[in-house]
Amino acid sequence: MTTIEQNLENYADLALKVGVNLQKGQTLYVRTPIYAAPFVRALTKRAYEMGSKNVHIEWNDEEATRIKFEYAPEKAFSEFPQWKADPLVKAAEDNAAFLSITGGNPDLLKDANPEHVATQQKAAGKASETFRSYIQSDKVSWSIVAVPSPEWAKKVFPDSSEDDAVDKLWSSIFSATRMHEPDFVDAWKNHLATLDEKQQTLNNKKFHALHYKAEGTDLVIELPKTHIWASGGSESKAGVNFVANIPTEEVFTAAKKTGVNGTVTSTKPLNYGGTLITNFTLTFKDGKVVDYRAEEGEATLKGILEGDEGSKYIGEVALVPHRSPISDTNIIFYNTLFDENASNHLALGSAYAFNIEGGKDMSKEELEDKGINQSITHVDFMMGSADMDIDGLHEDGTREPVFRKGAWAI
Structure with a gap:
């Protein structure tokens, strides 16, 4: 196994063991941009090795999104297909674990009509209201992790070549998520315990x-x-401990x-x-x-x-x-x-x-x-x-x- 393959597998373990805390026999629902495919493949393999019943992957393409905002008619932005939102609700009702992957181009829609962006976000928000209620009440285990796109990496490290920028951003992500620790799962347990102490102090203050x-x-x-x-x-309705944001x-x-x-x-x-x-x-x-x-x-x-x-x-x-x-x-x-x-x-x-x-x-x-x-x-x-x-x-x-x-x- 190459160093890159090992790093992706370790990061997949972080997402699955610390993030959603995937349980044996549980379905994993992944929402991801297509540029993250190498990581998603490593994630899928590790999920099945951990006993996942099924890994469902919902792909999205940033370039297709940009094209939509450049060429689509205005009425397209006020629509969001309910058939995209309903499977999330069904999966949540079946106690799936949900992992979202972020890290796309921060400037993807900088030239788009802001009214179209707002209209599209509003339509998606309305269609996804039921599923969002599952997330915001912790009825399911869910988490978000980042995978760098070349565009994101160049935004963060503009003076580096594309390959170097991606390598630097991966290194920064690993540092921020405690991946450089000898036992990153144990390091996360200790970190969460420290946060829990502050949480308890604040709850006592009222x-x-x-x-x-x-x-x-x-x-x-x-x-x-x-x-x-x-x-x-956090803890899901099924009693599973998970970490919604990696890092937090x-x-x-x-x-x-x-x-x-x-x-x-x-x-x-x-x-x-x-x-x-x-x-x-x-x-x-x-x-x-x-x-x-x-x-x-x-x-x-x-x-x-x-x-x-x-x-x-x-x-x-x-x-x-x-x-x-x-x-x-x-x-x-x-x-x-x-x-x-x-x-x-x-x-x-x-x-x-x-x-x-x-x-x-x-x-x-x-x-x-x-x-x-x-x-x-x-x-x-x-x-x-x-x-x-x-x-x-x-x-x-x-x-x-x-x-x-x-x-x-x-």
């Missing part, structure tokens, strides 16, 4: 709100009364829908559907975005905010220290999976049902009544920095430091 202060940011986020902090590890450095909860006030400024570019949004600021009043601006990609940001009514509110609140294996690479990945785990971040749109007591078994209406935002979108954006301070606020007005200068203070 803060009423968080107050963020940094350059360009002065924001207060109230938390639901029965909020629950979660960490990188976050501890997160839900915002109270109507309890966000102030201004927040992004600190890393947001890659949304092949378009970059940079240096943007959002102003909130009673939870809702009432003003926004962006240096680049403002029309795309507008499209996100107009996805539906819930798109204008915060769902997820995630705490990530400024120093981590990801941020220590000193790389802007132009990929949310990595950049969000190098920075405190928030998510516009839907919250996770499991971030509130009893939320996994609540209806949409019950979640809304508890202050949990519902939306067809969920878009993470990065707003942490080395100078960020965060205070936890209690209902009696007292404060406790949670972050100081981008580092944990509890």
Whole structure:
């Protein structure tokens, strides 16, 4: 076996053993771009060796997507075939494990009509609403891993040749995902245990709100009364432990829908559907975005905010220290999976049902009544920095430091 083949097999083990935690007799559902085929083949082999009943692969082609946005008629973007969404629901009901592969061209749709991008995302979001509810309530085991495309690699390492850029990006991915550890599965267990300690500390504090202060940011986020902090590890309805994001450095909860006030400024570019949004600021009043601006990609940001009514509110609140294996690479990945785990971040749109007591078994209406935002979108954006301070606020007005200068203070 060559070094490349061994690396791909090891990375497949990470995705299967740590990510979705594939069980014997379980179906694996993989959604992947076609450029990741060598890795997907290694993944498929390892899945069957681990006893998977079946590996279903849903391929997509970035170039075909770009062509669609260049040549398709306008009505094409308001359609999303239900027959693509329904098999995901059926597989979820059959307790499949779901693995998504990211890492495409960050600039894929930079020349596309932003209204078409927004319309397409909205159509896909509506069609996939049922399946997304399975994901956001952890009824199934699911995970996301990255495989570098040449275009992504060149975006991150523009001064390198294409082959060198891909090699460098693979190395950076392996570093960020602890693949260089002698026993990476054991290293992940130790890492998740550390995150769990922070999760427990925050749950014991039962803060009423968080107050963020940094350059360009002065924001207060109230938390639901029965909020629950979660960490990188999750548990499916079947009792299987899994890690949704590989890598992960976050501890997160839900915002109270109507309890966000102030201004927040992004600190890393947001890659949304092949378009970059940079240096943007959002102003909130009673939870809702009432003003926004962006240096680049403002029309795309507008499209996100107009996805539906819930798109204008915060769902997820995630705490990530400024120093981590990801941020220590000193790389802007132009990929949310990595950049969000190098920075405190928030998510516009839907919250996770499991971030509130009893939320996994609540209806949409019950979640809304508890202050949990519902939306067809969920878009993470990065707003942490080395100078960020965060205070936890209690209902009696007292404060406790949670972050100081981008580092944990509890």
